[in-house]
Amino acid sequence: MKTDLIFKILITIASIAYPFTLVFFYEFSKDAVFVMALLWGLQGIFTSDKNKKQTSALLSAFFVLILLANNDTLRYFYPVIINIFMLFVFGLSLKKEAIITKFARLKEPNLPEFVIAYTRNLTKIWIVFFAVNGAISFGLIFLEDKIYWGLYTGAISYVLIAALFVGEYVYRIKLKRQEDV
Known part of the structure; x- marks a missing residue:
């Protein structure tokens, strides 16, 4: 468990730094790709979770492919792949129990039906978010000036994620107050 947390923190930091490295410190971009391959690979080795092991192996292989192909454009696809993965x-x-419903059940195992419907709809909102975020990230790859890609994938998309979290939280509090009345 401790190892999983360490890799989660390291991969999160590296993922946030990755776009800025490609745009503002391009001379270190191969190093950034190597670090990403290494972190994802090590997480895959040290985790006991089968799904995390497979995901880590695929992402590590993606970064190894970038290194082997020495293709500049491929380096910019990481945020697109992450968004596609999250979308899927x-x-x-949604075929079974919505992922956000599963998260909610960790806190409260016996959820009322309206909460299940709410968390299912919230899962759909996140799906739309990942689709739009991935599409924007993809489109920005092909602009000549990569600064827009770097700012969007390294900062703006995280601000949008935070705004969605905060907006949903405020809405949920308002909804709870209405039910208590």
Whole structure:
């Protein structure tokens, strides 16, 4: 468990720094790609979770492919791949129990029906977010000036994620107050 947390923190920091490294410190971009391959690979080795092991192996292989191909454009696809992955994880969860419902059950195992419907709809909102975020990240790859890609994928997209979290939290509090009346 401790190792998983360490890799989660390291990968999060590296993922946030990655776009800025590609745009503002391009001379270190191969180093950034290597670090990402290494972190994802090590997480895959040290985790006991089968799904995390597979995901880590695929992402590590992606970064190794970038290193082997020495292709500048491929370096910019990481945020697109992450958004596609999240879109599929959230989307496939709708076939059974929505992923956000599963998270909610960790706190409260016996959820009322209206909460299940709410968390299912919230999962759909995140799916739309990942689709739009991935599409914007993809489109920005092809602009000549990569600064827009770097700012969007390294900062703006994280601000949008935070805004969605905060907006949902405020809405949920307002909804709870209405139910208590």
